[in-house]
Amino acid sequence: MTIIQATTKHLKDIVPLFDAYRVFYRQPSNLIAAENYIKERLTKQDSVIYIAYINNVAVGFTQLYSLFSSVSMQAMYLLNDLYIDTQYRNQKIGTLLIHKAKELCREKGCKGLMIQTEKSNPAQHLYQREGFIKDEDLSFFWKTI
Structure with a gap:
């Protein structure tokens, strides 16, 4: 397995994974909107995306x-x-993507890494196993709509 930092050259690989990720969170599939969103993030460099590949097939990603x-x-x-493609789950890909994110934090001298996810997300055990601690203080959110 290889993990690389995505650029706009990797849109064809990341977009289907990002779209599947959104569908997992009960959003309608929209490959055009997904491509526009990811392309904007990468072009503006306002996020860091790592993609995991197995045999040159993109199988998972994380966005920071x-x-x-x-x-x-x-x-x-x-x-x-x-997000990890359903065919590739339980192969430690999520763990390795989290390790890559932790490595970035260390390289940049950051305070740490925060995860935002639903409480019902089955990956909760993965986050806890990787040393993340639930922070009950981060419990408010305001929506414009």
Whole structure:
């Protein structure tokens, strides 16, 4: 398996995975919108996307957004997206993608890595096994709609 940082050259690989990720979260499939969204993230460099490949087939990805903590005056990353193709689950791909994200945090001297996911997400055990601790303080969200 190989993990690389995505660029716009990898759109054909990341878009189907990103679309499947959204479908997992009960959103309608929309490959055109998915491509536009990922292309914008990569072009503006406002996220970091890692793609996992097995035999030149893209099998999973993670997308990270940079954040800052005013209290600690340190940068951190939000691991907002993590998805493994259903045919490739339970092969430690998610673990290796998380390790890549942790490596980025260490390289950049970040405070840490935050994960945003649904409480019912079956990957909860993976996050806990990888040393993530539930933070009950991060419990509010405001929506414009």
